[in-house]
Amino acid sequence: MTVGLAFEHGRGRLPYRESDETPLLPKGGIDYSILSEAVVYRLRRAQLSVVNDFNESLLAFGLRPADFSVLILVANNTGLKQSDVAEALGIQRANFVAIIDGLEDKGLLQRRRSESDRRVHYMEMTSEGRSMLDEISQVWKEHEEKLIDRLGGEKARDQLVGLLRRIQD
């Protein structure tokens, strides 16, 4: 990065020029051109908007989005290895360690080492984990309801989910 050289307008850049006239701001707002219909861009903005909203609620529980996903997978599947969960969520196993450490520290789930293959850690819910997941699921439901309203009804939500499914690998 060139942050430290930000004042040196010259090195490789075009010569720094000064304006002869005061440019006019576009009256009708900014023209986003192809961005406004680009799926890449629309996905990014929509995702940021939705995630930021939900994250604030999760933070009240001391959790992050990834924690929520992990709790759901572990609660609904028995016999998952640590790396199974990581892979299912698209998280590298190296980065997954700290996530599980956090959830275990909070008493929400447990590692249980396999007897038959002592390299493996199975993931198990605790009762605290289950009851917290119940609470969070309620909050999630409320957020989803607000989203459905913004989208214009359940049918629109189902359409959106269907379309997003077609995109994903």
Place this chain on the structure above:
Amino acid sequence: MTVGLAFEHGRGRLPYRESDETPLLPKGGIDYSILSEAVVYRLRRAQLSVVNDFNESLLAFGLRPADFSVLILVANNTGLKQSDVAEALGIQRANFVAIIDGLEDKGLLQRRRSESDRRVHYMEMTSEGRSMLDEISQVWKEHEEKLIDRLGGEKARDQLVGLLRRIQD
């Protein structure tokens, strides 16, 4: 973070237990439960998938996704201040400095200081910037076409963009 204490299963965590039996992996794959229909989750996964694909193409030009958005806005609007562009893209002006530094270093756009208010920097394209944007727009079009195929036609794409627009602030 508790990374450095990862081996100390005890401090605040539940006692580390060992499995008495070998848990069975879910035969039909993992049950994602509410995640599979959660808009938050679907958005995140779809966005990652699309962005990763497009990013690889952008990297061939030595650019990042934000660079692409900036070039489009500057090319299609005259008289935008640096902070106008940052705000339009939801990027904090502090983080925007390095982005503009990079684009200026590459000769794709220029800062031009206003004469009437010497605090403001107007953003201007260079001819190199325009021709590179033309090239990238072509690549973007190809990606968008592939996406349209995956979605099942232009109508589906328009539907998706419409729904995503309703979500965003």
Place this chain on the structure above:
DNA sequence: TATTGTTATACTCTATAACTATA
């Protein structure tokens, strides 16, 4: 030799406070 979990590390992106120069 290969695999699971782990550590260490680096790089990007994002968020905040404070500085400067101008107004």
Place this chain on the structure above:
DNA sequence: TATAGTTATAGAGTATAACAATA
């Protein structure tokens, strides 16, 4: 005093290589 751009910095998220224990 307020604003535009900038700096410095810290926090997440993510990616890669390498190691220990185990198979």
